[in-house]
Amino acid sequence: GAVVSQHPSRVICKSGTSVKIECRSLDFQATTMFWYRQFPKKSLMLMATSNEGSKATYEQGVEKDKFLINHASLTLSTLTVTSAHPEDSSFYICSARATSGDSPDTQYFGPGTRLTVL
Amino acid sequence: RKEVEQDPGPFNVPEGATVAFNCTYSNSASQSFFWYRQDCRKEPKLLMSVYSSGNEDGRFTAQLNRASQYISLLIRDSKLSDSATYLCVVNKRSYIPTFGRGTSLIVHP
Numbered sequence: 001g002a003v004v005s006q007h008p009s010r011v012i013c014k015s016g017t018s019v020k021i022e023c024r025s026l027d028f029q030a031t032t033m034f035w036y037r038q039f040p041k042k043s044l045m046l047m048a049t050s051n052e053g054s055k056a057t058y059e060q061g062v063e064k065d066k067f068l069i070n071h072a073s074l075t076l077s078t079l080t081v082t083s084a085h086p087e088d089s090s091f092y093i094c095s096a097r098a099t100s101g102d103s104p105d106t107q108y109f110g111p112g113t114r115l116t117v118l
Numbered sequence: 119r120k121e122v123e124q125d126p127g128p129f130n131v132p133e134g135a136t137v138a139f140n141c142t143y144s145n146s147a148s149q150s151f152f153w154y155r156q157d158c159r160k161e162p163k164l165l166m167s168v169y170s171s172g173n174e175d176g177r178f179t180a181q182l183n184r185a186s187q188y189i190s191l192l193i194r195d196s197k198l199s200d201s202a203t204y205l206c207v208v209n210k211r212s213y214i215p216t217f218g219r220g221t222s223l224i225v226h227p
Binding site for chain 1: 152159160161162163164167205207213214215216217218219220
C-alpha cells in the first residue's frame with residue numbers, strides 16, 4: 001500500500017509555543033490530505049481537509065487561526081499548532097488520499113504525532 | 119443521530135471464533151465504504167474496502183447493504199492478533215470521510 005510519513009512522532013512542548021507537524025506522501029501524489037485528532041479511547045475527529053495549492057477547509061468548531069495548515073506541494077502538508085495549550089495535547093494523524101490507482105478515494109494514514117503540552 | 123454508528127463493544131471472543139460487526143450510516147448519498155483496523159496508540163490501517171457485491175479477503179468478509187444503510191465485517195477463525203479496534207469509514211460524495219467510533223475486539227486464548 002501507499003506510504004505516508006509524519007514527523008515528528010512525538011513532541012513535548014511548553015504552553016505558548018508553536019508546533020509544526022509534517023505529513024508526506026512518499027510514493028504517490030496526494031492532492032488532498034486530511035488532518036485528524038484523536039483523544040484516548042475516542043474516535044478520530046476530522047479537523048480539516050487540505051487541498052494542494054488552496055486554503056484548507058476546516059470542520060465546524062476548529063479554529064483556523066490556531067491550527068494553521070499549509071499544503072504547498074502534492075506530497076507535503078503541514079499542520080502548525082500555534083500558541084499550544086495543555087488542552088491541545090492529543091494524537092494528531094494525517095492521511096492522504098490517493099488520486100489514482102484502483103481506489104482513488106482510499107486514505108492512507110501517517111503514523112501520527114503525539115503532542116504533549118506542559 | 120450520528121452519521122456513522124458502531125457498537126463500541128468490547129467483543130470478547132475465544133480464538134477460533136467467528137465474530138461480526140455492524141456499522142450503520144445516516145447519509146444515503148454516501149459513496150464509498152471501508153473498514154480500518156487501529157491498534158492501541160497507532161494509526162488506522164486499511165483492512166478492506168466494502169462493495170455492494172460483498173468482498174472477501176482470507177478470513178475477513180465485508181458486506182454493504184445500501185437499502186438498510188449498513189455495512190458489516192465478519193471475521194472467521196479469530197486469531198489473537200486480530201485484537202484491535204475496527205473502524206467503519208463512510209465517504210460522502212466529496213470523498214470527505216466520516217469515522218465511526220470503532221468497535222473493540224479482544225480475542226483471548
